[in-house]
Amino acid sequence: MERKIRIGMVGGGKDAFIGGVHRIALRLDGYYELVAGSFSSNFDNSKETGKNLGLAEDRIYKTYQEMAEKESARSDGIDVVSIVTPNHLHVPIAKIFANKGIHIICDKPLALSSEEAIDLKNIVENKKLIFALTHNYTGYPMVRHARSLIQKGDLGSIRVIQAEYPQDWLTTKVEDNGLKQAEWRTDPKRSGEGGCIGDIGTHAFNLIRFITGLEVDELSADIHTFVKGRLLDDNAQIMLRFKKGAKGAIWSSQVAVGNENNLKIRVFGENGGLEWKQEDPNYLYHTKFGHPTQRITRGSNSAGKEANEVTRIPSGHPEGYLEGFANIYSDVCKVLFAQINKQNYEHSNDCYPTIYDGIEGMRFIETVLESSKNNSKWVRFN
Amino acid sequence: MERKIRIGMVGGGKDAFIGGVHRIALRLDGYYELVAGSFSSNFDNSKETGKNLGLAEDRIYKTYQEMAEKESARSDGIDVVSIVTPNHLHVPIAKIFANKGIHIICDKPLALSSEEAIDLKNIVENKKLIFALTHNYTGYPMVRHARSLIQKGDLGSIRVIQAEYPQDWLTTKVEDNGLKQAEWRTDPKRSGEGGCIGDIGTHAFNLIRFITGLEVDELSADIHTFVKGRLLDDNAQIMLRFKKGAKGAIWSSQVAVGNENNLKIRVFGENGGLEWKQEDPNYLYHTKFGHPTQRITRGSNSAGKEANEVTRIPSGHPEGYLEGFANIYSDVCKVLFAQINKQNYEHSNDCYPTIYDGIEGMRFIETVLESSKNNSKWVRFN
Amino acid sequence: MERKIRIGMVGGGKDAFIGGVHRIALRLDGYYELVAGSFSSNFDNSKETGKNLGLAEDRIYKTYQEMAEKESARSDGIDVVSIVTPNHLHVPIAKIFANKGIHIICDKPLALSSEEAIDLKNIVENKKLIFALTHNYTGYPMVRHARSLIQKGDLGSIRVIQAEYPQDWLTTKVEDNGLKQAEWRTDPKRSGEGGCIGDIGTHAFNLIRFITGLEVDELSADIHTFVKGRLLDDNAQIMLRFKKGAKGAIWSSQVAVGNENNLKIRVFGENGGLEWKQEDPNYLYHTKFGHPTQRITRGSNSAGKEANEVTRIPSGHPEGYLEGFANIYSDVCKVLFAQINKQNYEHSNDCYPTIYDGIEGMRFIETVLESSKNNSKWVRFN
Amino acid sequence: MERKIRIGMVGGGKDAFIGGVHRIALRLDGYYELVAGSFSSNFDNSKETGKNLGLAEDRIYKTYQEMAEKESARSDGIDVVSIVTPNHLHVPIAKIFANKGIHIICDKPLALSSEEAIDLKNIVENKKLIFALTHNYTGYPMVRHARSLIQKGDLGSIRVIQAEYPQDWLTTKVEDNGLKQAEWRTDPKRSGEGGCIGDIGTHAFNLIRFITGLEVDELSADIHTFVKGRLLDDNAQIMLRFKKGAKGAIWSSQVAVGNENNLKIRVFGENGGLEWKQEDPNYLYHTKFGHPTQRITRGSNSAGKEANEVTRIPSGHPEGYLEGFANIYSDVCKVLFAQINKQNYEHSNDCYPTIYDGIEGMRFIETVLESSKNNSKWVRFN
DSSP states (O other), X not given: OOSOEEEEEESOOTTOSHHHHHHHHHHHTSOEEEEEEEOOSSHHHHHHHHHHTTOOGGGBOSSHHHHHHHHHHSTTOOSEEEEOSOGGGHHHHHHHHHHTXXXXXXXXXXXXXXXXXXXXXXXXXXXXXXXXXXXXXXXXHHHHHHHHHHHTTXXXXXXXXXXXXXXXXXXXXXXXXXXXXXXXXXXHHHHOSOSHIIIIIHHHHHHHHHHXXXXXXXXXXXXXXXXXXXXXXXXXXXXXXXXXXOEEEEEEESOOTTOSSOOEEEEEESSEEEEEXXXXXXXXEEEETTSOEEEEETTSTTSOHHHHTTOOSOTTSOTHHHHHHHHHHHHHHHHHHHHHTTOOOOOSSOOSOBHHHHHHHHHHHHHHHHHHHTTTOOEEOO | OOSOEEEEEESOOTTOSHHHHHHHHHHHTSOEEEEEEEOXXXXXXXXXXXXXTTOOGGGBOSSHHHHHXXXXXXXXXXXXXXXXXXXXXXXHHHHHHHHTTOEEEEOSSXXXXXXXXXXXXXXXXXXXXXXXXOOGGGGSHHHHHHHHHHHTTTTOSEEEXXXXXXXXXXXXXGGGGTOHHHHHHTOHHHHOSOSHIIIIIHHHHHHHHHHHOXXXXXXXXXXXXXXXXXXXXXXXXXXXXXXXGOEEEEEXXXXXXXXXXXXXXXXXXXXXXXXXXXXSTTEEEEEETTSOEEEEETTXXXXXXXXXXXXXXXXXSOTHHHXXXXXXXXXXXXXXXXXXXXXOOOOSSOOSOBHHHHHHHHHHHHHHHHHHHTTTOOEEOX | OXXXXXXXXXXXXXXXXXXXXXXXXHHHTSOEEEEEEEOOXXXXXXXXXXXXXXXXXXXXXXXXXXXXXXXXXXXXXXXXXXXXXXXXXXXXXXXXXXXXXXXEEEOSSOOSSHHHHHHHHHHHHHHTOOEEEOOGGGGSHHHXXXXXXXXXXXXXXXXXXXXXXXXXXXXXXXXGGTOHHHXXXXXXXXXXXXXXXXXXXXXXXXHHHXXXXXXXXXXXEEEEOOSTTOSSOSEEEEEEXXXXXXXXXXXXXXXXTTOSSOOEEEEEESSEEEEEETTSTTEEEXXXXXXXXXXXXXXXXXXXXXHHTTOOSOTTSOTHHHHHHHHHHHHHHHHHHHHHTTOOOOOSSOOSOBHHHHHHHHHHHHHHHHHHHTTTOOEEOO | OOSOEEEEEESOOTTOSHHHHHHHHHHHTSOEEEEEEEOXXXXXXXXXXXXXXXXXXXXXXXXXXXXXHHHHHSTTOOSEEEEOSOGGGHHHHHHHHHHTTOEEEEOSSOOSSHHHXXXXXXXXXXHTOOEEEOOGGGGSHHHHHHHHHHHTTTTOSEEEEEEEEEOOTTSSOGGGGTOHHHHHHTXXXXXXXXXXXXXXXXXXXXXXXXXXXXXXXXXXXEEEOOSTTOSSOSEEEEEEXXXXXXXXXXXXXXXXXXXXXXXXXXXXXXXXXXXXXXXXXXXXXXXXXXXXXXXXXXXXXXXXXXXXXTOOSOTTSOTHHHHHHHHHHHHHHHHHHHHHTTOOOOOSSOOSXXXXXXXXXXXXXXXXXXXXXXXXXXXXXX
């Protein structure tokens, strides 16, 4: 690694959700360095956010226009911008950075209309820019393995594709109770014309295309708004006909009580079937016709090259393993910060294991060995 | 955040596993800055590792002794050292850094003997240092919720605790085939006297103590080595009697075919029972006696404060969500690096979604709306 | 019980599947006595079947017409007839027995057309007969509990109903390979115009009606035949609009590789959601909005009166428990038959536990007690 | 089938549990005819039970001694007796019938001591009788498949066997609240010296022997009574050493809150591993070392001959399928009985599908076909 990639961010101020996710994602592998940002239309929020992230003061910008202008003028300016605002701002912001020749990583859905999206595409093509849209589910190792199995022909010709994406967090009219995430997602001005269709239906749609490589030929849809007074759809039934003859369906809902984020895709071909579920993402279920279903695990020998390229830890360690580790590190950090700032620190949880736990662990091993060497006699601990 | 915490690392060079995990963990929340390291007894390996991590050349050290000496002398020296070597080096390294007043995060198990561990403890106490042992399973949100339920008395007096930690990767004698991870783990000189007991049994033991707060009173063990010629145990049965009267068992094995990393704990009290499984870590199953089992999910309203303090993303998004996002970012980075280095880049996977996918997404929304507005007539997708 | 109900059967000869199921069902609770039958259009098959079932020779009939005639003339004639033929014969047979005043239990789907079905209905009404159609999934205890929860209003107004019934046994053209079950099911003359829609789609449809009490207002369907040369549909997508405003979908398929008989229904209302899956039938998952999902188990206190009325064994004993017991009994019977017939009997499986196993069990208890009384010392088992 | 096997029953009167299970089991395949019984020490209870079962009055006996005497004297006397009393009566009853040359099916555990059991064994051997002990879990198809896989050597030499059988119904002192099932099971006089060890631990033990064919060499046990005042153990930890070198453990408990009847067995050999769980009995999980875990389903091609011999219905139809069917039949019967007895019948559930449901089903098929033929236009239902 010659140097880290310099990245800036638009959106993602205090109270935002997806901005924080993007920041963790860019830190995880250590390739990027976040050096600039315009995190909120409220400059105070933006300054506080930037300061907490350790940014230089002069690279926290009042507007994204200013940010594009100044960063593109610096010799050490950002290579790429991450756009994590509500939907309606994606394209206006992207155009400005694109015109300055800055690469773009942008949250989904891309735009308010395909017309607007195509405008942007033309700039991106002219400027030969990298443009990544964070349909994040395509980043899962077992999704990539599913795709490679289909590409290799393991399923034969695809016949049926069933995708569903039910949630339940919009079961009641939470957009009236100050829940910011619900407010803009149910507001046509900020979300576009699609409600649950745009927010999560597009994920299901993208995942179908990514995994199967098939394009939709025609569709028949029935969308509906169940919660009275809501301005956008909160449930959608869609039947799909694909080019090359496959059939399928998408169901997405935000009023399906008992579902948190239950994205699931099933693909059936002449010779085999696949099932992947976002809430249990380390497994891909693969059935060859006439044989028992196999559970292929991320990180195992049975997962292919495409999955292994994006796998950081061994099979049997769900990817939350990294977050568990990070929690220990961050617990420690809070104590360290307190020391540096000469503050008393009361960690309500007091959770990270210490040297005392280490000593207990040693005693455990020693006591086990002593008991086992003595034909399992009961041995008193310590 | 006034400033980031400066951290150094000992161990974790090329081919090591856990060092990379620790580095991701320290990057995740953006609190730490890795500034120094002695990653391998092979200095070339160490230099290459350090350079790839973007370290200044003069802070990549030949020996950990030198590192402790020089870093403690700098005004911007490391606040904390992360020790990720094989087990036998944990204490010797920790002592040197501890004597220099540097805080310590150390991989488990702590030492080769409790005697050695107590020596270290004395230094740590005298120097008033922070010492964290990465029993990482204590970092899971639902483990912390389990602990808090028991602390609050929801289970009543604890009666039975069943923990198990089966794996299968040592089913054959892979330590003879050059698998570095297996080599040192089955070598008494580097691992200590415990084989599967030290490597994974201690995790189960620590997790019991962490969740229940109970201490073992006496134990009866039967350990065994199934693979011929192996020098340490690869299977262990342990019966436990706890102070205050609870009973329990630990089974750990590295020859249990079909198990990847199947750590599981069940706790039963007078009034309720809990079950948590590391391979499905976002759920805690809680049964109040006489009522249906409840599935409590990380990030939901039903998870308590202790879990939410260490939760980054909402319920229904397994923590691998972050890695999925990171994969998109890192995919993009590889293309960016190639551009910076003016290399041609062939990404075999070509995986991150682009603006073209964004346009398709827009068309999807628009086509769905058109169909639905026309009583679900089939609309051609173009 | 004054006396057993006398029942006759039409269909269900050698090689038939569903007839045997009906016979087990009628024996299970001991209420019925099978006394007459016309099991096949082939009289030899019929005679052999009847004899094996222990029927009197004069009550095994060549034709169902003769059977209806003679049974209705006897003072000890059948109370009820069970019709288990291919679909196209259901109505012709039922009419004849109905006209003789005999009650009817009939396999599904009822008829080849609704016209034919209504004809039969008129006779049934005129004769005041009992007519039961074996949509067997309505007989599951947890299905009845689901229905009662909805009837009591626990879910509030119903919004969304998703049902699916995928199988994979018609993935290839097995009807050409002599598989009798596939032959008549894919033959419009014997099955009617619906293929997978008639065979399994009607189950999903009936289950929706049974559980929710809602009636379909209109539907939009896309059915398809994937296997070349097959005469009836093998995959169906259906969008549903219900009276009172609920929306839903049915997907049924017989080419979904990896699915054996995967009938599943999910119902979502304003206040709660339910999920039931035929392949895991002892559990009903119930989520009250904003609370953790509860797993309600058949036979437990949490299952209501409606479920308990049709529950034979306690919670935690899946209903296969009865078959396991029956297997032991029938294993023994085979030996007994051999003795009665003075034949040598070689049971390849030799499976039922004997008195020797009983003695081992006693020793187990005694050895456990001896070890435990001696502080868990190892005790030799002899 | 020349004739049905004539069977009698001792025990199983009103309020008994296991007697009813045995009666269903003997009816299921139609091989047996229940003709005699002494169902309770209370003759009124016995008479009522026998009458409800349709027995001739003169074959309902006041004592089992009388029953053995008279049945053995009849030319049409019972071939076999089923003994379903509390444990302490098994041997005394069995001896009497054995001495009369009557075959025996007996519930488990066999006796109060191995001494008593061996006495009985001697009679059984002398008389050359069939004696079956209903360790019912050996009757499950996938248990038999597990056994055959091990017999064929698919797992190689067995190393580790983990069995567990947790329940929670004795978490509180229900034996004091008039629960008959709990009363005799916690009474040493009627149950013998083993509490949970005898009641369920013996099942786990028997299952290990049945599946693996291995015999225990020595064991180390720690049993305990958690509920104050209870006279027998309610929790047991047992470590096992098998002949030929395998190791293992049994945990059985009746105070493990959240467990209904959670019998589970795992077997690990040099080359493979197996897992079977009683609460999900239609699946056997089989892992060949280094390959993905396979889910083998009862009734599928992947289940072997030994499983298929005791399988009545196809894969994907859990065995509760038969009970579902039986529920429909028995629902109908209740109406028929009412008619015969000229009583009004109010079925609170009113559950079995009728001809009206059949007509709806026809309309469903017809409406689906009409919609699909018209390019999925919405079609109004009827």
